[in-house]
Structure formats: structure tokens, C-alpha cells
Amino acid sequence: MNLAGRTILVTGGTSGTGLAVAKAAHRLGADVLIGSRSQTSYAEAVAPMGGERVAPFIANFADPDSLEAALGRLEMALNRPTDIVHCAAGGLEPLLRPLLRATAALRRTEPGPQRDAAIARQRDELDRLVHQNATSAFEVNHEGPRWLFERLVPMLRDGGRIIVYSSLWSEGVRRGDCPAFYWSVAESKTQFEEWLDEAAHQWGSRFSAAVLIGHLISDTSMGKLIDRNMVQFMAPEDVPPFRAGYITSDQAAEATIDVLTRPIEPGALRRFYLAGSAKLTTTLDTALMAVVGRMPL
Template identity: 30%
Template sequence: MAGGALRTALVTGGSRGIGRAITERLGRSGAVVAVHYGRDAGAAAQAVEAVRAAGGRAFPVRTELGPPDAIETLAVGVEEGLREHVGSTGLDILVNNAGIGCRADITTITREDLDRVFEINVKAPVFLVQRLLPLLRDGGRIVNISSVANRIAHPHVLGYAMSKGALEAFSRSLAAQLGPRGITVNTVAPGLIETDLHRERLRVHPEDAEEAAAMTVFGRLGQADDVADVVEFLASARARWITGERVETTGGAYL
């Protein structure tokens, strides 16, 4: 990363859950964070305020991923925000966190299901990197958020697991291509994390929470901060010799 320059970051899906924790962690570590969100402006505002309350700097960028013009809209919003808050458009850290689920097995999955999950979980990160590559400074960091579902058979989320497998293949290839610029590309693969995405289901079905906790070697559910800490490390100068790797953050689940 450019010596002496203020670090900048973009976190897609950065207003809620794991993305929110990553946003706050990078903000506290000194990065100016562009907080991407799709629809929930209130959640994005809260994430930005949390960074600012901790002494950091952040700004929201709204784009619903999926439509053909979404990547350009997001990139332009990031460029405009960076110019306003930093004075330039250089980007140091890109965290591809935004994603959707696809709850279907081989008997029920449809073409529409598969198209949608690949559009958001695979195509969006690929073409966002392509669009932002001229902005990404030498020595930058790209972290892609995957899932343990890519390693362990989960037939009921077939399309989701397939999309994360594709994302990890993308990460390895990208790491090889961007290495000469000193840019690292790594994947973080969480297990079940207790976020608002899962909290209501786990409240209604506490047996699921107990089962998930028992699968880890620590006997508890994962928290968003457990993932954010790993992302913060991979986004730092301390992780300069790590690239093309998959870091599983599951608390030892499925060992």
C-alpha cells in the first residue's frame, strides 16, 4: 500500500451482519470505509455512524447488485465518495462480502435460482474487481467471503455452495495474476455465524443453535467479530506473505 497514504476500503454488503463487523473493524484500524448496501439505508447509516463514533471515517454507497448497470453504479459511487472524503480515488482494500443464499437441493433448484445466486455471489465480485482494478493501489488487499458450505456437503443449499466454490477458484486465479503488483487475494470461509440472518431461525429452533455450537471445538456459535478479526489481519501489512489462501473461520467445526 502506498506509503503514508490514508488507507481506503470498500466492503460490499457492509451494513449488516458479518459485513457490518468488518466495516467497523476496518474503520477502527484507520481505513476510510465505503459501506455498500442494497436497500436498508437505516442499517447503512448506523454502520457509518458506528465507525465515526469510534473516531473513524466512513460513507454509504447504495447499489442493488444484479442489474447490468449495478457494478458501474457502485464503482462511480465509491469514486465520488473517495474524492469527497479523501481527495483521490485510490483504493487499498476490497472486501467482497455481499451475497445471497439459495435454499434448494437437486430436486427443487431452478434455472432462475442458479442464475440469481451466481449473479450476486460470483459475477458481482468478478466484475467489481475488474472495474476497480485501475483504482486498486499496488500492495492492496482483496478478501472474498466464502463459506464452509464449499467444503462440507450441504445438499439443501446446492446452488449457494456451488457459487462459493466458484468464488474460491476466482480468488486463487486472481492471486496469481495480481501477485506482481504486491496485491494479495485471500478467501475467508465462515461457518454458521450468529447474525440477524440466522438469529430469528435459531430463536424459533434453539435445537439448531445447540447442534451448531456442539459442532465447534469451543462449544459456541460463531460471532461476526470472529470473522472480522481475520479479515482485518488479511487486509493488513502483516499478511503481506499470504495470498491465494482459504482461511476457514468455523471454530473447528466439522473437524
């Protein structure tokens, strides 16, 4: 497999899945534009990759001025992207401390009716906080990416790929299969996917667009937090299938390379599911989705 001759913009490219994708694409010969909110994070991420065939795309999706500046620099560059892999996400930052306080309080309650009542109270409080702080999630996951894609995608060569990441909680958010703490992230990503599908129809045969809908990526900081602090409050029978569906950032990167290189029909946003391995499917695992939807907080 060879990606030589392609220049891939990887947003959120300095950690987690984004960094794994950037490294994998670089190993296969691609030039990589690594999206980061800071030059320092970019420099730390690319140090092991060396200085060849890598360049920064410094922007904050919550800051329109920084996006405009980054796009301006890209327009002046000789090496414009041929493909986009959008891994950047955010919006949970205001919820992390309340979420950890909630799980700490729950650990002090006995399993049974007392804990069930405590979970319901904590869920209601998290729901209130999520809606109170939802603006940042919609800026980072919908408004900022949409602004950038509307301007950047027309710069791509015909045949380019646009790949975005989503989650099973985004898949289930409109059906109530999403925990309260994740609602703003899931809903904002769903709205972006809806826009991207409309845009893909307008692009026609020029570009192929795909969304990778994955289960929990277990070796990221957020994946570790959820596994360590929240899975313990699921029903015991739900824990094994929930954990069996985990994927790693390297598996997500492998799946991304697959989508970058396999034939994909243009004209609509194509949906792929990823759980338990790097193998992509086009069919939702409804049994896993039911378990995922029962995360209690």
C-alpha cells in the same frame, strides 16, 4: 494496530459481518467505503460512526447497471480504495419461506422413521426449489462480484488486500457436504473463489488475496434462523460440536483485521479457516467439517 492511510471498501457493509468489519476498520483509523443496496440502509448503518472517514458505495450485485454506476462514481472520487473486504452475499431469499414451512412441518412429526422419511421428502423439495431459483444466487455471489473485481482491483495501489468470505458449506459442496437448501449459495461462492484464485495468479506480486472460510456466524439473521429452526433436526451427537464451532460477527471482524495486517504472500488465493474463535488457521478441521456436512436439509 493502525489502519490510518488505508481506504477499505466493505461490501455488504450495513449489517452482520460486513458492518462489524466496517466499524472495526473505522475504529482503527481507516477510511471506509460501505457497500449497500440502498442509501437508507447506508445512512442507518453509519449513524453511530459519525460522518468522518465514511462514504457510501451503493450497488446491487444482481443489477449490472447499478454496479456500473457505483464504479463510475468511485472512479471520479479522490479517495479510491486501497483494499477490498467482500462480505456481500445472497441467493437464499426465495428459499426462506419454504425452508421455514419445511421445518414447521418436521416439528409436527415424531422423531424416528416417520421424521426421517419426512426430512428426505422436504430435502428433495428444497433441492428442486434451489435449482429452480439458482440464477439469483449466481448473479449475486459470482457474476456480479467478478464483474466488479475485474474493473476495481486494477484501481488499487500495489500491496492492496482482497479479502472474501466463504463458508464450510462452500468448502464441502463438491463433496456433498452441504445441505440442499444452501447448494446454490455454496456452489456460486466456490466458482467465484476459483476465478479469484486464477486472477490472483495473474496479479502476481501486486496484490494479496485471501478467503476466510468460516463456520456459522451465530449473531447474524441467517445464523439465528439456522440455529433456531434447523439444528434441532441434526443427530443429537452432532449438535454440541456444531454449536461449539460458531463464531460471532465481531470475531469474524477481528479475524479480518488480522488478515488485513499480517504478511500474506501474493500470487494465489490464500485460504484461512475460522471456527469457534477469532483465531485463524490454515488447516481444515475435518472433524467439524464432517459434522457440518450432516446438516439434514
